[in-house]
Amino acid sequence: MADFAPDDSFDSIALASGxxxxxxxxxxxxxxxxxxxxxTFRYGQNHSIETQQVGxxxxxxxxxxxxxxxxxxxxxxxxxxxxxxxxxxEPQQGASQRQEIPTTYVPARNLVFLSLAVAAAEAxxxxxxxxxxxxxxxxxxxxxxPEFLEAFLLAAHRGTREGSSQSDQPWWRLQSPLVEMSxxxxxxxxxxxxVDLSLTLSCYAPDAEGQACGRCxxxxxxxxxxxxxxxxxxxxxxxxx
Amino acid sequence: MADFAPDDSFDSIALASGxxxxxxxxxxxxxxxxxxxxxTFRYGQNHSIETQQVGxxxxxxxxxxxxxxxxxxxxxxxxxxxxxxxxxxEPQQGASQRQEIPTTYVPARNLVFLSLAVAAAEAxxxxxxxxxxxxxxxxxxxxxxPEFLEAFLLAAHRGTREGSSQSDQPWWRLQSPLVEMSxxxxxxxxxxxxVDLSLTLSCYAPDAEGQACGRCxxxxxxxxxxxxxxxxxxxxxxxxx
Numbered sequence: 001m002a003d004f005a006p007d008d009s010f011d012s013i014a015l016a017s018g019x020x021x022x023x024x025x026x027x028x029x030x031x032x033x034x035x036x037x038x039x040t041f042r043y044g045q046n047h048s049i050e051t052q053q054v055g056x057x058x059x060x061x062x063x064x065x066x067x068x069x070x071x072x073x074x075x076x077x078x079x080x081x082x083x084x085x086x087x088x089x090e091p092q093q094g095a096s097q098r099q100e101i102p103t104t105y106v107p108a109r110n111l112v113f114l115s116l117a118v119a120a121a122e123a124x125x126x127x128x129x130x131x132x133x134x135x136x137x138x139x140x141x142x143x144x145x146p147e148f149l150e151a152f153l154l155a156a157h158r159g160t161r162e163g164s165s166q167s168d169q170p171w172w173r174l175q176s177p178l179v180e181m182s183x184x185x186x187x188x189x190x191x192x193x194x195v196d197l198s199l200t201l202s203c204y205a206p207d208a209e210g211q212a213c214g215r216c217x218x219x220x221x222x223x224x225x226x227x228x229x230x231x232x233x234x235x236x237x238x239x240x241x
Numbered sequence: 242m243a244d245f246a247p248d249d250s251f252d253s254i255a256l257a258s259g260x261x262x263x264x265x266x267x268x269x270x271x272x273x274x275x276x277x278x279x280x281t282f283r284y285g286q287n288h289s290i291e292t293q294q295v296g297x298x299x300x301x302x303x304x305x306x307x308x309x310x311x312x313x314x315x316x317x318x319x320x321x322x323x324x325x326x327x328x329x330x331e332p333q334q335g336a337s338q339r340q341e342i343p344t345t346y347v348p349a350r351n352l353v354f355l356s357l358a359v360a361a362a363e364a365x366x367x368x369x370x371x372x373x374x375x376x377x378x379x380x381x382x383x384x385x386x387p388e389f390l391e392a393f394l395l396a397a398h399r400g401t402r403e404g405s406s407q408s409d410q411p412w413w414r415l416q417s418p419l420v421e422m423s424x425x426x427x428x429x430x431x432x433x434x435x436v437d438l439s440l441t442l443s444c445y446a447p448d449a450e451g452q453a454c455g456r457c458x459x460x461x462x463x464x465x466x467x468x469x470x471x472x473x474x475x476x477x478x479x480x481x482x
Contacts, residue, residue, distance in 0.1 A: 069317070072310040076357065077364040108360035111400040115349055115356040116317065122348035123318040143400040151399045155392040159352040159384040 008064040010037035012128035012175070013121045015113055016066060018053030019202045020222055021132035021178055024186050026061055027193040028177045029130050036130055038066035039117055043073035043106075049210045050201065057199050069116060073106060110143035111152065118156045118172060127173055134178040134186065149174055183225030191231055198234035211238045249305035251278035253369035253416075254362045256354055257307060259294030260443045261463055262373035262419055265427050267302055268434040269418045270371050277371050279307035280358055284314035284347075290451045291442065298440050310357060314347060351384035352393065359397045359413060368414055375419040375427065390415055424466030432472055439475035452479045 014029055014036035016022045029036045040054040054066045110133065117129045133144040142148060153170045162171035178186055190197055202222045203212035212219050214237040226233035255270055257263045257279035270277045281295040295307045351374065358370050374385040383389060394411045403412035419427055431438055443463040444453035453460050455478040467474035 067316065069313040070311070072312070072357075073360070075308065075310055076360045106360075107363035108356055108397070108401050111356040111397060112353070112360055115352040116313075119314070119317045119347075119349035119353055142402060145399065148396065148399040151392070151396040155389065155396040156349065156352060158386065158389040158392045160349050161383060 008037075010035050010064050010124075010126065012036045012126050012130060013039050013067075013117050013124070014130035015117055015132065016040050016054045016057070017132075018050040018057060018200060019132070019218075020183075020190065020197065020200045020225075021134055021186060021202075023057050023132075023195055023197075023200045024190040024193070025130050025132040025175075025177060026057065026063065027190060027195045029175070030061060030063075031193055034128065034130075035063065036128075037064050037120075037124075037126075039120060040066045040068050041071045041113060041116070042068055043071035049206055049208070053199065053201050053210065060196055060199060067120060069120075071112065071116075073109075073112075076107060108143065110141070110148070114152055114156070114174075118160060121172070122160050122162075127171065128175055129172060130175045130177075132178050133176050134181060134183075136180060136182050146176075146179055149176055149179075182228070183221055184228035187225045187229040187231055191229075198236070202235075207238055209236075211236045213238055249278075251276050251305055251365075251367065253277045253367050253371060254280050254308075254358050254365070255371035256358055256373065257281050257295045257298070258373075259291040259298060259441060260373070260459075261424075261431065261438065261441045261466075262375055262427060262443075264298050264373075264436055264438075264441045265431040265434070266371050266373040266416075266418060267298065267304065268431060268436045270416070271302060271304075272434055275369065275371075276304065277369075278305050278365075278367075280361060281307045281309050282312045282354060282357070283309055284312035290447055290449070294440065294442050294451065301437055301440060308361060310361075312353065312357075314350075314353075317348065349384065351382070351389070355393055355397070355415075359401060362413070363401050363403075368412065369416055370413060371416045371418075373419050374417050375422060375424075377421060377423050387417075387420055390417060390420075423469070424462055425469035428466045428470040428472055432470075437475075439477070443476075448479050450477075452477045454479055 012029065012034050014022065014026055016026060016038035017040065026036060026038065038054055038058050040051050042051050051068055058064065058066050114131065121127065121129055133149065135145050153172060153174050154168065156172050157168065157170040201210055201212065202218045204216040204218050205213045212235050222235065223233060253270065253275050255263070255267055255277035257267060258281065267277060267279065279295055279299045281292050283292050292309055299305065299307050355372065362368065362370055374390065376386050394413060394415050395409065397413050398409065398411040442451055442453065443459045445457040445459050446454045453476050463476065464474060
């Protein structure tokens with residue numbers, strides 16, 4: 001096991017993508033007296049600038065440097081976010097308005113991310129895992145729904161040291177404070193907590209400087225969120241000329 | 242998504258470690274008319290000869306070459322199987338005889354392995370996942386128990402494309418044919434199916450030539466299994482002088 005320096009202390013683990021949602025979760029965790037270790041994955045996503053961004057965000061929130069784990073999703077395949085397939089251009093609607101799952105869906109991503117978060121948490125003896133899933137203004141991914149989180153919690157409980165007891169009262173605490181929030185509410189919360197949202201990146205297809213495309217599903221949800229919250233949008237968008 | 246050559250066709254995915262149990266599962270899958278893709282993980286385990294072994298085993302069973310995924314368990318930490326901590330020398334007893342979880346436990350390993358297997362299966366549109374867990378003669382890991390598999394199945398269902406339907410009837414099929422077998426029964430089954438058990442490696446601390454230590458928990462379980470099955474043990478043990 002690695003050594004952890006005292007100034008890098010933490011009491012929980014937070015999945016952090018550098019986006020609006022997970023950054024707001026970091027700030028909420030802090031506001032509730034926690035000091036989460038940001039956990040981020042490098043997995044051959046088109047937008048690997050994400051991992052850099054998480055480092056800047058962690059510093060801006062006075063959190064320990066993120067734990068960055070490499071994941072072989074490029075060998076697993078199956079998503080427009082990974083291969084050379086183009087990211088859909090047209091902003092799509094929230095799942096409340098439609099049924100189908102977008103091509104940007106990465107197979108079982110939150111299942112894999114949460115499993116690794118549980119492994120890292122177990123190895124570090126922390127119990128709380130923060131995740132920024134959001135079932136209201138989201139992209140229609142099945143692994144963002146509360147019923148998934150609930151089932152995962154039981155699997156994680158039974159599949160780890162703590163769950164070898166007979167009780168099915170989950171030992172792990174899955175903290176998902178955004179789950180019932182609209183994008184506008186998330187933006188308002190982040191703003192109230194003093195998060196520098198210009199550091200966050202939600203776009204599926206940013207350029208090398210981290211400028212958002214303004215066109216993908218995720219950019220659309222974010223843009224409408226700022227409009228609805230009546231908060232100026234600090235996002236740096238690419239100039240499409 | 243990668244291209245799959247026609248002669249590498251498969252209809253299911255099987256977690257394969259190069260050990261006795263998962264190799265027997267491959268043979269059982271074949272005997273039931275399946276052609277599984279072996280999936281193996283390279284995760285900084287002390288015994289990385291495992292991944293080589295899986296390739297030899299796949300060839301001996303006329304299966305496609307294994308999909309090998311790198312996993313950052315060395316950065317996750319928390320197990321004697323990963324770091325520089327010594328592997329416990331004394332053969333330990335099966336879980337039926339004791340409660341504590343051994344130091345060779347890797348945090349949430351099967352949770353992580355199965356999550357990635359589901360991701361790979363979803364990306365490849367196959368539905369059956371084979372796993373060699375065994376809750377009888379096992380090392381006391383919580384993630385080998387049927388109640389874990391059952392909970393995982395529901396989490397996987399709800400966290401993937403197929404589970405976004407309203408029904409909770411799991412779409413995935415988790416095939417764990419060894420779950421109620423003793424080590425001796427597994428060895429008898431493998432022998433009946435013509436598996437070359439000399440290709441398999443169960444040891445936690447093999448040498449560079451793939452010779453087993455003969456002393457660790459896993460070697461102990463295996464050795465007793467051969468004795469009980471009254472089948473000659475083809476394992477190549479290190480000469481401890």
